[in-house]
Every structure is written in structure tokens, then in C-alpha cells.
Amino acid sequence: xxxxxxxxxxxxxxxxxxxxxxxxxxxxxxxxxxxxxxxxxxxxxxxxxxxxxxxxxxxxxxxxxxxxxxxxxxxxxxxxxxxxxxxxxxxxxxxxxxxxxxxxxxxxxxxxxxxxxxxxxxxxxxxxxxxxxxxxxxxxxxxxxxxxxxxxxxxxxxxxxxxxxxxxxxxxxxxxxxxxxxxxxxxxxxxxxxxxxxxxxxxxxxxxxxxxxxxxxxxxxxxxxxxxxxxxxxxxxxxxxxxxxxxxxxxxxxxxxxxxxxxxxxxxxxxxxxxxxxxxxxxxxxxxxxxxxxxxxxxxxxxxxxxxxxxxxxxxxxxxxxxxxxxxxxxxxxxxxxxxxxxxxxxxxxxxxxxxxxxxxxxxxxxxxxxxxxxxxxxxxxxxxxxxxxxxxxxxxxxxxxxxxxxxxxxxxxxxxxxxxx
Amino acid sequence: xxxxxxxxxxxxxxxxxxxxxxxxxxxxxxxxxxxxxxxxxxxxxxxxxxxxxxxxxxxxxxxxxxxxxxxxxxxxxxxxxxxxxxxxxxxxxxxxxxxxxxxxxxxxxxxxxxxxxxxxxxxxxxxxxxxxxxxxxxxxxxxxxxxxxxxxxxxxxxxxxxxxxxxxxxxxxxxxxxxxxxxxxxxxxxxxxxxxxxxxxxxxxxxxxxxxxxxxxxxxxxxxxxxxxxxxxxxx
Ligand SMILES: Nc1ncnc2c1ncn2[C@@H]1O[C@H](COP(=O)(O)OP(=O)(O)OP(=O)(O)O)[C@@H](O)[C@H]1O
Ligand SMILES: [Mg+2]
Numbered sequence: 001x002x003x004x005x006x007x008x009x010x011x012x013x014x015x016x017x018x019x020x021x022x023x024x025x026x027x028x029x030x031x032x033x034x035x036x037x038x039x040x041x042x043x044x045x046x047x048x049x050x051x052x053x054x055x056x057x058x059x060x061x062x063x064x065x066x067x068x069x070x071x072x073x074x075x076x077x078x079x080x081x082x083x084x085x086x087x088x089x090x091x092x093x094x095x096x097x098x099x100x101x102x103x104x105x106x107x108x109x110x111x112x113x114x115x116x117x118x119x120x121x122x123x124x125x126x127x128x129x130x131x132x133x134x135x136x137x138x139x140x141x142x143x144x145x146x147x148x149x150x151x152x153x154x155x156x157x158x159x160x161x162x163x164x165x166x167x168x169x170x171x172x173x174x175x176x177x178x179x180x181x182x183x184x185x186x187x188x189x190x191x192x193x194x195x196x197x198x199x200x201x202x203x204x205x206x207x208x209x210x211x212x213x214x215x216x217x218x219x220x221x222x223x224x225x226x227x228x229x230x231x232x233x234x235x236x237x238x239x240x241x242x243x244x245x246x247x248x249x250x251x252x253x254x255x256x257x258x259x260x261x262x263x264x265x266x267x268x269x270x271x272x273x274x275x276x277x278x279x280x281x282x283x284x285x286x287x288x289x290x291x292x293x294x295x296x297x298x299x300x301x302x303x304x305x306x307x308x309x310x311x312x313x314x315x316x317x318x319x320x321x322x323x324x325x326x327x328x329x330x331x332x333x334x335x336x337x338x339x340x341x342x343x344x345x346x347x348x349x350x351x352x353x354x355x356x357x358x359x360x361x362x363x364x365x366x367x368x369x370x371x372x373x374x375x376x377x378x379x380x381x382x383x384x385x386x387x388x389x390x391x392x393x394x395x396x397x398x399x400x401x402x403x404x405x406x407x408x409x410x411x412x413x414x415x416x417x418x419x420x421x422x
Numbered sequence: 423x424x425x426x427x428x429x430x431x432x433x434x435x436x437x438x439x440x441x442x443x444x445x446x447x448x449x450x451x452x453x454x455x456x457x458x459x460x461x462x463x464x465x466x467x468x469x470x471x472x473x474x475x476x477x478x479x480x481x482x483x484x485x486x487x488x489x490x491x492x493x494x495x496x497x498x499x500x501x502x503x504x505x506x507x508x509x510x511x512x513x514x515x516x517x518x519x520x521x522x523x524x525x526x527x528x529x530x531x532x533x534x535x536x537x538x539x540x541x542x543x544x545x546x547x548x549x550x551x552x553x554x555x556x557x558x559x560x561x562x563x564x565x566x567x568x569x570x571x572x573x574x575x576x577x578x579x580x581x582x583x584x585x586x587x588x589x590x591x592x593x594x595x596x597x598x599x600x601x602x603x604x605x606x607x608x609x610x611x612x613x614x615x616x617x618x619x620x621x622x623x624x625x626x627x628x629x630x631x632x633x634x635x636x637x638x639x640x641x642x643x644x645x646x647x648x649x650x651x652x653x654x655x656x657x658x
Contacts (some may be wrong), residue, residue, distance in 0.1 A: 007527070014524045021512060164508050171472045171502045172572075174527040 011178045012186075019186045028152050032194040035140055040202040043095035043136040047206075054087045054107060054421065061085045061109060074408045075401040076321025079112040079394075086110055086390055086419045088383035091374040092208045096199055096216065097138035097366070099375025106380070108387060112398055114331035115391045116339045117283040119384055120276030137199050138369040141220050142362040143256050145195055146227045150248045152187050153231035156180060158241035180232070188228040196220060216372055223365045256362040263356040263363075271352065273345040274338045286334040287327060295323050302326035305333060312403040322402045329395070343381055350377040386419075393417040423450045423485075425576050425607035426471060430480035433463070433470050433631075440466045442631035443480065448624075450575065453598060453608045455618035457654060458628030464611040465505055467628070468578045471609070472502055484576065501572040505580040505611075507565035511554040515539060515564045518553060522568055530571055538567040543593055558585035566594065570601070577601070579610040583617060595621040615654060619647040627653055 003009070019025055061083055072078040087107040094101065110118045157180060160166045173179045196217055203213045230251065235244050295314075303310050306329075314320050357363035370376040397417055400406065426448040433441040441463045448454040456464045469475045471482050473493035482489045484496040509518040519535055539549060542563040553561055562585045569577055577598075583591045591614075598608055599621060612618050618625050619637075625645055627635040635653050637645045 010524070014521065018521055021517070023512070164504055164506055165510075167469065167472065167474055168502060168504050168507065168522075169525065170474075171497045171500065172522055172526045174498070174525070179525075 036198040039140040047095045079398045093373040097369040097373040099370035104380040114328040117280040142365040155241035259360040287331040309403045427483040432479035444633045453622045455622035462628040463631040500576045501574045503579045619645040
């Protein structure tokens with residue numbers, strides 16, 4: 001028998017031909033394709049912008065360092081005026097899930113001064129206010145796409161009942177599985193392909209690894225499977241299409257809007273966080289106060305934690321740079337608890353949100369795509385940690401030179417640690 | 423041979439008795455017409471043969487098999503023409519017939535389809551026009567063509583002549599007569615007393631879910647429409 005003529009293939013060809021004649025299916029396929037292309041293009045443009053920004057910031061920073069470096073005449077001023085770009089370059093899949101990159105900082109221009117304030121400076125001017133991020137692929141797939149599936153599937157049966165065809169169809173068909181389940185599968189597959197193809201295409205252009213694209217596709221597939229099963233079950237209910245539609249949209253509202261938003265409010269309440277602004281202010285106060293209190297107190301605070309430099313001898317009458325950097329670091333010590341609370345609190349909120357997302361599939365998909373794209377809260381905190389490590393390397397580089405009063409040697413600047421932005 | 427059989431059939435719909443213990447049967451080669459007022463339970467009777475409505479008491483049998491025990495087997499030997507049959511509006515007659523026949527896994531040739539469309543005298547110009555541009559009677563003709571093409575032993579027809587013009591009704595009667603002569607069992611719901619008397623071997627009169635009268639033709643005399651008509655009105 002010709003393999004294309006087996007009963008199974010014939011049945012599928014029958015329903016494909018039938019589905020292809022349905023204008024509403026084409027309508028939604030075109031809508032999904034357009035939305036997917038748009039979302040991927042938005043994401044792509046944003047990522048490109050971020051890359052360009054990083055590149056130009058790094059270049060501008062290098063240029064200004066080069067320009068300024070002629071004025072540096074000791075290690076203290078070199079450390080003071082020398083700026084370093086730190087950044088978290090977007091991953092090759094970030095175009096599909098911009099995630100926290102919208103409202104969490106991913107670039108800093110830092111120097112050897114107290115660090116925590118420098119990290120959270122941006123949080124002061126740009127508080128995060130968005131629950132739903134910008135329109136990217138993850139948003140489309142997790143929040144908009146289920147609605148389109150609902151529109152496509154809710155009256156699969158109810159419309160046939162209304163048209164008086166239901167009993168004719170069911171009494172004619174030789175295998176009932178080849179009717180509603182097959183129609184559901186075909187419609188779902190059609191729009192799913194329209195959703196995935198632009199994303200995969202953009203991934204190919206960006207050099208996204210095959211396994212990342214495969215994982216993302218499987219995530220979206222499982223999510224789609226969930227919603228089409230829900231639509232299938234609810235639409236089998238012998239109710240009017242209006243009631244079925246209301247029920248499905250209600251389920252969407254609950255799982256995609258009410259649960260995530262409610263959980264966010266509850267989590268924010270349950271896990272209080274100091275604000276980034278608190279950290280910045282507290283640090284500024286500590287650092288400013290240092291000018292007014294006896295140097296010994298500051299140095300004692302510093303040396304307690306860093307006994308390594310206890311032998312240091314101030315070198316009057318020149319400006320005491322080591323003391324200056326010591327009180328900067330004491331500033332970091334003073335905000336340590338706040339910073340840790342802020343960091344761990346965000347991680348805990350994120351962890352709880354992760355558990356909650358197990359009953360809110362839209363959030364689960366969005367989070368999964370973000371973690372695949374390295375754009376989630378964890379990635380953002382990981383970046384902050386890398387900035388801290390880098391900053392401590394800067395201190396390790398400069399402290400011996402400062403505390404041992406090493407003579408200034410410009411050529412040693414080549415050895416200043418560089419931030420690895422990945 | 424007894425093709426359709428209702429034994430003290432009770433059906434409940436929306437918690438009310440729609441059929442209240444009816445007994446009748448249809449033999450092969452026979453046309454049985456169900457008459458009755460609106461809401462009498464005619465369509466309900468057909469749906470219970472198709473297994474869509476389960477008897478609360480009694481049973482329905484198709485070719486001797488109790489429908490409840492093997493719905494799929496029962497449906498396989500029946501063709502159902504629903505009340506105000508509507509096929510797919512966005513497809514033409516050809517496409518509709520092909521689709522529904524594929525659904526039933528019934529293989530027909532192009533010429534079978536053409537033959538059927540000719541038999542219901544659907545104008546050839548309209549074969550490739552979408553059904554949304556059809557008149558009510560034209561749609562009904564396509565549905566009848568489908569019933570012929572299914573070629574099952576039993577036909578359940580719910581008001582098949584509604585929307586047909588007098589000439590088309592005559593043609594339809596000739597058509598089912600022909601089918602019955604070839605051994606098919608036909609159970610037809612109708613409001614057309616005179617038509618039913620013309621074409622049916624037997625007529626059952628339904629009222630409030632009960633069979634209140636049965637009329638049979640004899641080899642020498644068809645059923646007298648006058649008698650059926652007055653019985654119909656008396657039972658109103
Ligand atoms: N979809 C339905 N749901 C619940 N009850 C129904 C439904 N359709 C019909 N009924 C009830 O079943 C009973 C019989 O209805 P049925 O449709 O069999 O009448 P009928 O003889 O075909 O009438 P008509 O000539 O108007 O088509 C009526 O009392 C009606 O109220
Ligand atoms: Mg009826």
C-alpha cells in the first residue's frame with residue numbers, strides 16, 4: 001500500500017484539508033506570525049542596542065581613562081580617577097526573553113570607592129514598576145498565546161452544535177478520535193508553528209545554540225499542550241459557546257494575571273526588602289561622617305577586618321589616601337547587612353515566585369525562558385556578585401601599593417584587573 | 423428483516439419524559455413515516471436510535487443489536503439526515519460531500535458524486551458554489567445526496583422534504599421509494615400527511631411522547647390521508 005494512502009494518513013489529510021479551508025484558522029495563523037515576528041524583532045533591537053551601548057561605554061571609558069591618566073601622579077589618585085566598566089552582556093537567547101534586564105541594572109561604571117552605593121545608584125532613579133515586562137517573545141508565548149489558543153479552540157464543538165451539524169458529524173465519523181482531538185491538534189500545531197518559527201529563525205541568526213532553541217521550543221510546546229488540553233476539556237462541556245469562552249478566559253485571567261499579581265503582592269509583603277536607595281543613603285552617611293570622626297576610629301574599624309595592613313604608617317603631610325580608601329571600605333562594611341538582606345531577600349522572593357509559578361503556567365513558562373536566556377533575577381544577582389568580586393580584585397591590586405606607599409608607576413596600570421563581561 | 427426496533431422506549435430530556443414507552447419497528451425494504459405535532463418526540467426518537475439519547479427504560483435495537491451496547495456498530499449501518507440539515511457553509515457541494523464521506527470512510531468515485539447530485543436534481547452550475555450562496559432547498563438536496571452516497575442499510579431522515587418545492591418533493595419520494603425497493607429501511611419524520619401517505623408503507627402518529635396510532639398500507643390500497651389527517655387533528 002502506498003504509505004500516503006494508509007487510513008491514518010488519509011484521515012490526517014482529510015482534516016488538514018478541512019482546517020485549511022477555515023478562514024479563522026488562517027486569520028489566527030497570520031496574527032500569531034505577525035506578533036511573533038514583532039516580538040522577536042523588538043527583542044532583537046533591544047539586545048542590539050544593549051550590545052552597542054556596552055561597546056560604546058567601554059570605548060568611551062577607555063578614552064576618558066587614557067585622557068585623564070596623565071593627571072594621575074600617585075596610586076591614590078590613580079585609583080580615585082580610574083573608572084572601570086562592568087557589564088552583563090546579553091546572552092544569545094536574551095532577544096527572546098529580556099526579563100529583568102528591563103528594570104535591573106546590567107552595567108555599572110565603578111571605581112575604587114565604596115561599592116554598594118555604586119551598585120544600587122540606578123535603583124534610586126529607576127525603580128522597578130512593571131509587573132509585566134515589555135513585549136518580547138516570552139511575554140507573547142506565556143500571556144498572549146493562550147488567549148489565541150482559546151479563541152481558536154473554544155467553540156470547536158459548540159459551533160457545530162449551534163449549526164446543527166453535531167449529531168451528523170458524530171454519527172458519521174468512523175473514529176471519534178479523528179474528529180475533535182484531531183481538529184484540536186491540527187489547529188494548535190498550526191499556530192504553534194507560527195509562534196516558534198520566527199523565534200527559531202532569529203535564534204539561528206544570533207547563533208543561539210541548538211540545545212537552547214530546542215529547550216525553549218519544548219517549553220513552549222509543553223505549555224501549549226497544557227492550554228490545548230484545558231481548551232479541549234472545557235469545550236467538551238455541553239454548554240453554550242459563550243459560557244465556554246467565559247470559563248476559559250476566566251481560567252486565563254486567574255492563572256496569568258490574578259495569581260501572579262496576587263502572589264507578587266503577597267511575596268513582597270511576606271519578604272520585606274530594604275530598598276537600594278536605603279543602602280545608597282546609609283553608605284553615603286557613613287562615608288561622609290568619616291570626615292568628621294577621628295581617623296583612628298575609622299582605621300580600627302577597617303583593621304579589625306583587614307589586620308593584614310595593621311603595620312601601615314600614615315605618611316604626613318601628604319593627603320592620607322589609605323585612610324581615605326579605608327573609610328570607603330568601612331562604608332561598604334556598614335551597609336553589609338543591608339546589602340546582604342537586599343540580595344538574599346530578592347533571591348528568596350524569586351525562589352517563592354518560582355514555587356508559586358508551578359500553579360501559574362504562564363509565569364512558569366516566562367521564568368523558564370528567562371532562566372534559559374540568563375535574564376532572570378538570579379542572573380541579575382549573579383552579575384552583582386561578579387561586580388563585587390571584581391571590585392575586591394581592584395582593592396587587592398591597589399591596597400599593597402597604597403598601604404606600602406609604593407612609588408607610582410604608570411606601566412603597572414596595565415596590570416589593573418579587567419572585568420570579564422562574558 | 424427487522425432493522426429498527428423500539429421496545430417500550432422511554433427517553434427523558436431536561437428531566438421531562440420526551441418519549442413515554444413507544445413500540446414500533448421498521449423492516450428492510452420499508453418506509454416508515456413518523457407524524458406528530460411540534461415537540462411530540464419525533465426527533466428524539468431518531469436521536470435515540472443513533473445512541474445520542476439513552477433510554478431510561480426499554481431499549482432500541484438496530485439490526486437486532488441493542489444500541490446502548492454497541493453504539494459504533496449501530497451508527498455504522500445508519501445514515502442520519504438532521505432536521506434543517508446544514509452542511510459546511512464555506513465549502514461547495516462537492517467538497518462537503520467528499521468531506522462527510524471521508525469522515526465515514528466511505529469511498530466513492532467522482533461519477534458516484536455526480537450521479538447523486540443529478541438524482542436530487544441539483545443544478546450542475548451550482549456544484550462548485552459555496553453552500554452559503556445556496557437556497558434552503560438546495561442545501562437540503564445536498565444533504566439528501568449525502569444520505570444516498572453513504573449507502574447504508576438504514577436511513578433516518580428528519581423532515582427531509584422541508585424546504586423542497588413540490589416537484590422536488592415528488593422526486594424525493596420517487597428516490598426513497600427506489601431505495602426501499604432495493605432493501606433499505608427508511609424511518610422518516612415528516613409534517614406532510616399527504617406525502618407520507620403517498621410514500622410510506624406505515625405511518626406512526628406520535629403525541630406527547632406516545633405512539634397514539636399506526637396506519638398501514640395494503641398491496642391494493644395506500645393509506646388514506648383523510649383518516650390520518652383527522653386522527654392527527656383529533657389527537658392534537
Ligand atoms: N435539546 C433539547 N434539550 C432538552 N430537551 C429537548 C431538546 N430538544 C427537544 N427537547 C424536548 O424533547 C421533547 C421532544 O422534542 P422533539 O425535538 O423530539 O420534538 P419533535 O417531535 O421533533 O418536534 P418538531 O416537530 O418541532 O421538530 C420536547 O418536549 C422538547 O421540549
Ligand atoms: Mg424535530
